[in-house]
Amino acid sequence: xxxxxxxxxxxxxxxxxxxxxxxxxxxxxxxxxxxxxxxxxxxxxxxxxxxxxxxxxxxxxxxxxxxxxxxxxxxxxxxxxxxxxxxxxxxxxxxxxxxxxxxxxxxxxxxxxxxxxxxxxxxxxxxxxxxxxxxxxxxxxxxxxxxxxxxxxxxxxxxxxxxxxxxxxxxxxxxxxxxxxxxxxxxxxxxxxxxxxxxxxxxxxxxxxxxxxxxxxxxxxxxxxxxxxxxxxxxxxxxxxxxxxxxxxxxxxxxxxxxxxxxxxxxxxxxxxxxxxxxxxxxxxxxxxxxxxxxxxxxxxxxxxxxxxxxxxxxxxxxxxxxxxxxxxxxxxxxx
Amino acid sequence: xxxxxxxxxxxxxxxxxxxxxxxxxxxxxxxxxxxxxxxxxxxxxxxxxxxxxxxxxxxxxxxxxxxxxxxxxxxxxxxxxxxxxxxxxxxxxxxxxxxxxxxxxxxxxxxxxxxxxxxxxxxxxxxxxxxxxxxxxxxxxxxxxxxxxxxxxxxxxxxxxxxxxxxxxxxxxxxxxxxxxxxxxxxxxxxxxxxxxxxxxxxxxxxxxxxxxxxxxxxxxxxxxxxxxxxxxxxxxxxxxxxxxxxxxxxxxxxxxxxxxxxxxxxxxxxx
Ligand SMILES: Nc1ncnc2c1ncn2[C@@H]1O[C@H](COP(=O)(O)OP(=O)(O)OP(=O)(O)O)[C@@H](O)[C@H]1O
Ligand SMILES: [Mg+2]
Numbered sequence: 097x098x099x100x101x102x103x104x105x106x107x108x109x110x111x112x113x114x115x116x117x118x119x120x121x122x123x124x125x126x127x128x129x130x131x132x133x134x135x136x137x138x139x140x141x142x143x144x145x146x147x148x149x150x151x152x153x154x155x156x157x158x159x160x161x162x163x164x165x166x167x168x169x170x171x172x173x174x175x176x177x178x179x180x181x182x183x184x185x186x187x188x189x190x191x192x193x194x195x196x197x198x199x200x201x202x203x204x205x206x207x208x209x210x211x212x213x214x215x216x217x218x219x220x221x222x223x224x225x226x227x228x229x230x231x232x233x234x235x236x237x238x239x240x241x242x243x244x245x246x247x248x249x250x251x252x253x254x255x256x257x258x259x260x261x262x263x264x265x266x267x268x269x270x271x272x273x274x275x276x277x278x279x280x281x282x283x284x285x286x287x288x289x290x291x292x293x294x295x296x297x298x299x300x301x302x303x304x305x306x307x308x309x310x311x312x313x314x315x316x317x318x319x320x321x322x323x324x325x326x327x328x329x330x331x332x333x334x335x336x337x338x339x340x341x342x343x344x345x346x347x348x349x350x351x352x353x354x355x356x357x358x359x360x361x362x363x364x365x366x367x368x369x370x371x372x373x374x375x376x377x378x379x380x381x382x383x384x385x386x387x388x389x390x391x392x393x394x395x396x397x398x399x400x401x402x403x404x405x406x407x408x409x410x411x412x413x414x415x416x417x418x419x420x421x422x423x424x425x426x427x428x429x430x431x432x
Numbered sequence: 433x434x435x436x437x438x439x440x441x442x443x444x445x446x447x448x449x450x451x452x453x454x455x456x457x458x459x460x461x462x463x464x465x466x467x468x469x470x471x472x473x474x475x476x477x478x479x480x481x482x483x484x485x486x487x488x489x490x491x492x493x494x495x496x497x498x499x500x501x502x503x504x505x506x507x508x509x510x511x512x513x514x515x516x517x518x519x520x521x522x523x524x525x526x527x528x529x530x531x532x533x534x535x536x537x538x539x540x541x542x543x544x545x546x547x548x549x550x551x552x553x554x555x556x557x558x559x560x561x562x563x564x565x566x567x568x569x570x571x572x573x574x575x576x577x578x579x580x581x582x583x584x585x586x587x588x589x590x591x592x593x594x595x596x597x598x599x600x601x602x603x604x605x606x607x608x609x610x611x612x613x614x615x616x617x618x619x620x621x622x623x624x625x626x627x628x629x630x631x632x633x634x635x636x637x638x639x640x641x642x643x644x645x646x647x648x649x650x651x652x653x654x655x656x657x658x659x660x661x662x663x664x665x666x667x668x669x670x671x672x673x674x675x676x677x678x679x680x681x682x683x684x685x686x687x688x689x690x691x692x693x694x695x696x697x698x699x700x701x702x703x704x
Binding site: 162165166167169183186187188190191193195197200201202204206207211212214215217218219220221247 | 435438439441442443445446449450453454525526528529531532533534535536696697
């Protein structure tokens with residue numbers, strides 16, 4: 097379905113020297129600097145899969161999406177989606193894809209939502225009957241009804257995002273590209289959007305690539321993730337595998353009856369492990385101790401704590417992937 | 433073809449709705465334009481009065497008045513925001529929202545703008561034209577309006593608008609390479625105003641200069657439709673004028689397509 101082979105994208109940036117002298121000299125001779133935003137990435141996505149694309153800010157996610165949607169031409173490498181090369185015959189290619197850039201809108205700012213939808217219906221040549229069916233479905237999942245008559249500029253961010261998502265699905269695309277579709281949304285709207293994505297994926301076997309900084313999106317939507325950093329792929333595989341590979345950590349959360357006793361503890365020394373195998377995090381009330389479950393058993397950790405400090409609440413959890421990802425970005429993962 | 437119209441007609445419809453949403457600022461703008469017309473009218477009237485002649489290089493006072501109002505009207509009809517809008521879209525990266533749709537960039541902008549023109553035609557063009565005809569009837573004593581000239585005028589205005597549109601589009605696409613179009617935009621409008629006869633009728637320039645100016649596309653924009661409306665062109669002259677417009681139009685469309693294909697290759701869309 098989606099083939100990305102050895103794709104690289106470089107941007108040329110004008111380097112401005114500082115000061116007046118720099119400004120003047122840059123008028124005559126500009127020096128360019130090449131930024132490699134995406135560096136030799138390859139991955140394949142089969143039909144019907146939801147792929148989560150994650151990475152820190154500036155990792156190259158949006159740049160990749162722009163290449164896959166035919167907006168940017170790769171500096172080198174091959175992209176083939178649906179049997180087509182995105183940037184070759186743009187008009188034909190985009191007929192079969194849907195795109196959401198969470199930070200922008202494809203809706204007409206000053207027109208009511210319904211107008212945008214009817215324009216889209218014409219653009220994509222959606223049959224009236226099919227269109228009605230589709231609208232009814234999107235209406236039901238994304239709850240558009242309450243604001244469908246208002247001009248887009250008056251919509252809240254969450255409403256706009258739901259509308260944008262609907263707009264990207266109106267023509268029943270084979271592939272959906274969602275660049276941060278949940279950015280800035282509250283939990284309820286996020287859930288709404290996730291539900292819509294799941295349903296469209298299940299009903300129509302739509303292949304979906306989604307980037308996000310919200311790892312809950314990933315946990316609830318994607319079986320597979322690709323993580324990139326500084327333009328390079330760092331991990332490509334299933335979410336569960338990543339968790340078991342990098343997630344040998346557990347965390348105990350608790351709050352204290354008495355502060356003083358806790359201060360005296362020194363975990364690393366008592367358990368005779370390296371510093372990075374155990375970490376203590378304190379927020380106001382709650383204390384979180386994250387530890388490597390391969391080196392310290394949960395049981396010994398609990399009995400250690402219960403013996404030495406008076407504890408109010410206690411719970412043991414798997415480390416969430418946020419933590420894993422953080423560790424991977426920081427490249428301090430030792431459990432691999 | 434039906435499909436083509438179905439697609440782009442939806443843009444035009446959206447354009448009308450959009451113009452309706454901004455009707456107040458639109459009317460203010462129209463008011464400003466008409467004030468400008470009257471200022472020009474009084475200036476020319478003063479010139480005629482001081483010269484003492486009833487005709488100035490083949491233009492009577494009535495001709496001059498009609499020219500002032502009509503040329504401004506044409507200028508208004510063929511004006512286009514495509515440079516600014518496109519440059520803006522390129523600058524803030526929202527051009528990508530156009531690129532992910534299965535439509536031509538130029539047609540979609542054009543069709544949307546036509547929606548705005550529908551407003552201009554009904555709210556400004558028709559009333560002013562009726563006004564001009566009443567004025568001609570009162571000063572000349574007979575009906576000067578000729579349907580044939582009017583229809584040719586319509587054709588010529590459409591060409592002019594498309595020319596102006598594609599000229600602007602070319603400047604807009606340059607934003608892909610410059611990413612800052614502001615100074616360019618000013619330069620562009622001064623060039624067009626000067627060469628097109630919107631500032632001074634081309635007939636008033638000395639022979640050789642005028643000849644060159646008249647071959648350039650800018651001359652076609654305002655001058656040709658206005659002269660056609662006034663019945664100053666006939667026969668061969670008329671065919672030549674229209675032919676020239678078609679020639680430049682094809683050239684401009686070609687150039688804009690070429691620049692777009694270049695731009696697409698080295699496109700750097702800004703913003704995450
Ligand atoms: N038009 C451009 N010109 C120059 N450099 C660019 C351009 N677009 C992106 N970059 C650079 O490419 C790199 C990757 O950017 P990209 O927008 O793909 O990141 P991202 O992974 O989407 O980040 P975020 O999570 O912040 O959205 C960044 O270092 C950015 O500065
Ligand atoms: Mg991004």
